[in-house]
Amino acid sequence: MKQINFVIIFVVCLALVLFAIENTEPALIRVTDAVKVQAPLSVELILAMGIGAVLAWVFSVWAQLQRLVENNKEIRNRETRIQELEEDVERYRAEIEEQQRLLPAASTKAQETDAELVNQS
Numbered sequence: 001m002k003q004i005n006f007v008i009i010f011v012v013c014l015a016l017v018l019f020a021i022e023n024t025e026p027a028l029i030r031v032t033d034a035v036k037v038q039a040p041l042s043v044e045l046i047l048a049m050g051i052g053a054v055l056a057w058v059f060s061v062w063a064q065l066q067r068l069v070e071n072n073k074e075i076r077n078r079e080t081r082i083q084e085l086e087e088d089v090e091r092y093r094a095e096i097e098e099q100q101r102l103l104p105a106a107s108t109k110a111q112e113t114d115a116e117l118v119n120q121s
Contacts, residue, residue, distance in 0.1 A: 022042075
């Protein structure tokens, strides 16, 4: 993937250099009525592409920060849900142990069944 990126950047830069060599005549840029800039067309194009690249980079960083914040929220929600489920498991264990104490015959029968299963294997 890095080689593909390098080739793309190289081709764009080569095209930009060839364009700059062919377009050296000055062009006028009017920012406002009072502000006018005259520079070669190739310089203006390079500046425009540079500004575009910086804006694309800023947008990319912003999008990554948004994904990071969303992922952190999702992780916190999952951790909260895991904690709730662990508490439910502990509560169910306590209920089962309480029920086993109330029914001693059932627990001895379960132990006999467990012992039979162990003996069979």
